[in-house]
Every structure is written in structure tokens, then in C-alpha cells.
Amino acid sequence: MRQAGRYLPEYRELRKGRTMLEAVSTPEVSIEATLQPIRRFGFDAAILFSDLTVPFTPMGAPFEIKEGVGPVVHDPVRTAADMERIHRFDPREGLPFVLETIRGLKRELAVPLIGFTGAPFTLASYLIEGGPSRDLRRTKGMMWSAPEQWHALMELLSDVVAEYLVAQIEAGADAVQLFDSWVGSLSPEAYREYLLPHMQRIFARLKETGAPVIHFGTGNPLLLPIMREAGGDVTGVDFRITLEQAATLVPGAPLQGNLDPTVLQTNPETVERIAREIVRQGSALPGHIFNLGHGILPETPLENVERLVEVVKGERP
Known part of the structure; x- marks a missing residue:
């Protein structure tokens, strides 16, 4: 998880004078940041250096990544009128720097490359809240009180996520991970009603590629069975449960963690x-x-x- 980062002195040197968005948008920097931990530690796979929120700008939701804060969306998406500002896009046109990074890495790496992006709920939380939130009050408020608007946003984000990961695979990623940082704030019942159909659409689209897919969410181990139902070849497990305990919730599933x-x-x-x-x-x-x-x-x-x-x-x- 996040192989490149401030724990590496060479990464801190690479990032000097560059914002996070500048770093992930510059292929030569992203390539070097991805390779640094592989050179130093010899991990068995490389994780693409990027950020799960990079689809926001080509979607029509400009943002920045503030040091010590995280992604900050300049004009949050909270109303039906706001929904009209965002749209689907072709990742080959909207995020060419990510795909160029992947192609460059495949020329240099001797180990597999894992691509990734954020899952719809996590992306929605940043879009709606405008940045990180402890209680996701506005996000869950839309989910509970404006279900039609919520499902429209989930459909849009599901299409964006699926096509972005497909483009990463086409560019050379050997596997991809769908990363749901904030999904643990939901109950299994809420997941089933408000997320499950959208997640299943994503995994059905990714299955067509034949590439392995890791499905990872944090915060609530009780979600593991329904996340497994949603899809993915490997189920990610965070540190709030042991692997033995997780195996009883998703018997027969290959696990990642923890x-x-x-x-x-x-x-x-x-x-x-x-x-x-x-x-x-x-x-x-x-x-x-x-x-x-x-x-x-x-x-x-x-x-x-x-x-x-x-x-x-x-x-x-």
C-alpha cells in the first residue's frame, strides 16, 4: 500500500518543489517514484504512483491535493444542478499521463505492475464533501434523502472507474485494485441498497479484460461478505480483523493483507x-x-x- 512516499529519502528529494498533482501528472516523475521502492526493497510487485482522485478534473470537478489535508474539490457536487457540471470521459484523452506512465514502467519493470483507482463511494465522498470528512454527513445525506440523484452519481462514477481501470490494463497494468477508503462508514444493508448494483457493474466490465482485480475497502470487516459478492478476484483485508477471521466471512476467497x-x-x-x-x-x-x-x-x-x-x-x- 502506497509503496512510494515520504518515508523514502529519495522520494522526498524527488518531490521537492512539486505538488502532488504535478508529480502524478508528470510521467517521468511518476515512473521514478514507482521504481524507487522496487530498487530499494525488491518488492514482488510495483504499485503505480498516482492518486485515486485524478479522474476528477477530466470529469469536470477541478481539485487540488493539499499537503496534510488531502484532495480538496473546489466546487463540490451537492445538487442536481451540480450534477450537470460533471460527465463521463475517455481516460485515453483525459488521463493520458497515467497511461504514458504505465507504458514507461512496463519497459523498465521486471516485476508485475498494479494499477488502481478509487471506488465510487470514496470518490463520491470527496466530490460531495469537498474534501476529507470524519462523518461523511453530506455524502450519506444525499444517499438517504436523494436516492435518485445518488444513483445517478453512482452510475456516472461506476462508468468512469471501470473505463479508467480498463485503460490502465490496456496500457500494460498486470492487475488493478479498486480502493474504497471510506466505505467502512456504511452498514452491509446500506451497501446492498446503495452500492452493490453499481459495484457489480464495474467488476463485470473488468472481468472482460481477464486481468486480476483486487477489491479493497477499509473500516468495517462486516462488509467483507457483501464486497465479495460485489466482485473481484482477491478480497483486500485491513488491519481491523485477522486473516483467520476474514476467512470465516469470505470462505474460499484469496485475501490480501493485512x-x-x-x-x-x-x-x-x-x-x-x-x-x-x-x-x-x-x-x-x-x-x-x-x-x-x-x-x-x-x-x-x-x-x-x-x-x-x-x-x-x-x-x-
Whole structure:
């Protein structure tokens, strides 16, 4: 999760004088940011350096990514009139820099490349709230009180998400991940009524490509069964539940996860102990991709990441 980042000194140097949006919109910078953690740690796959909100501008919702805040949408989408400002787009025309980055990476990488974008609920939360929100009051308010408008927004975002991921696969991404950062604020019942049909449409479209798809959401483990029902080849698990517990909720599903990122801020011995337990639990699953349970934190010591890679790859006795 978020392999590139401020925990790497070479990344901090690369980002000097550049905003996040400038960095993700410049292929040579995005390529270098993607390659840096692969060079340093030898991960088994590379994660595209980008941001889940980049579709906003070509959709007609200009935004910026503020340091220490996150995505900020200049004109939030809250009314039927606001809905008229946003639209579907061809990602090959609206996000050519992302696809150029992927093509460039495929010329240099010796490991698979994972592409990604945000899921409709998470994207909607930024569009409606105007930025990060603790309670998602406006987002859920639209969902509950204006269902027709909500479903119209979900349909639009589902089309955008599906076609953007298809374009990433066509450009060379070996697998893609649908990332639902804020979906944990919903109950399974709300997910079924307000999200499930839209998510199923996305996964049906992606299935046509033949590329593996990871479905990851955070915050509410009780959503795992219905997220599995929605689709995806691999179900992502955050750190709020063990892999063994997750396996009882989605039996037979390959899982991705799920080291708590804060463990990486302790010491190498603690990292090794907890990582070994996750590897042990993962070995009993139909399939397991070892990963963090959310993004790596900026203050993470490099030696802890090095120890983690050694343990997971079986390089430590």
C-alpha cells in the first residue's frame, strides 16, 4: 500500500518543489517514484504512483491535493444542478499521463505492475464533501434523502472507474485494485441498497479484460461478505480483523493483507514477530498476497521495511 512516499529519502528529494498533482501528472516523475521502492526493497510487485482522485478534473470537478489535508474539490457536487457540471470521459484523452506512465514502467519493470483507482463511494465522498470528512454527513445525506440523484452519481462514477481501470490494463497494468477508503462508514444493508448494483457493474466490465482485480475497502470487516459478492478476484483485508477471521466471512476467497502500518514504526523484532503470524495465517488460505492493512506511514523506519521483506520472502531463518 502506497509503496512510494515520504518515508523514502529519495522520494522526498524527488518531490521537492512539486505538488502532488504535478508529480502524478508528470510521467517521468511518476515512473521514478514507482521504481524507487522496487530498487530499494525488491518488492514482488510495483504499485503505480498516482492518486485515486485524478479522474476528477477530466470529469469536470477541478481539485487540488493539499499537503496534510488531502484532495480538496473546489466546487463540490451537492445538487442536481451540480450534477450537470460533471460527465463521463475517455481516460485515453483525459488521463493520458497515467497511461504514458504505465507504458514507461512496463519497459523498465521486471516485476508485475498494479494499477488502481478509487471506488465510487470514496470518490463520491470527496466530490460531495469537498474534501476529507470524519462523518461523511453530506455524502450519506444525499444517499438517504436523494436516492435518485445518488444513483445517478453512482452510475456516472461506476462508468468512469471501470473505463479508467480498463485503460490502465490496456496500457500494460498486470492487475488493478479498486480502493474504497471510506466505505467502512456504511452498514452491509446500506451497501446492498446503495452500492452493490453499481459495484457489480464495474467488476463485470473488468472481468472482460481477464486481468486480476483486487477489491479493497477499509473500516468495517462486516462488509467483507457483501464486497465479495460485489466482485473481484482477491478480497483486500485491513488491519481491523485477522486473516483467520476474514476467512470465516469470505470462505474460499484469496485475501490480501493485512499488517497494521503502525507496526512498521516499532522495531525490527516486533515487525518480524507480527509479520510471521500473518504469513502463518495466510499460508492456510486458498491464496494470500502479503500487504499492509492500509498505506505505509511517512515516519516509517527503513530498517523495519527491510526486515518485513526479508521475513515475507523467507530470507530469514
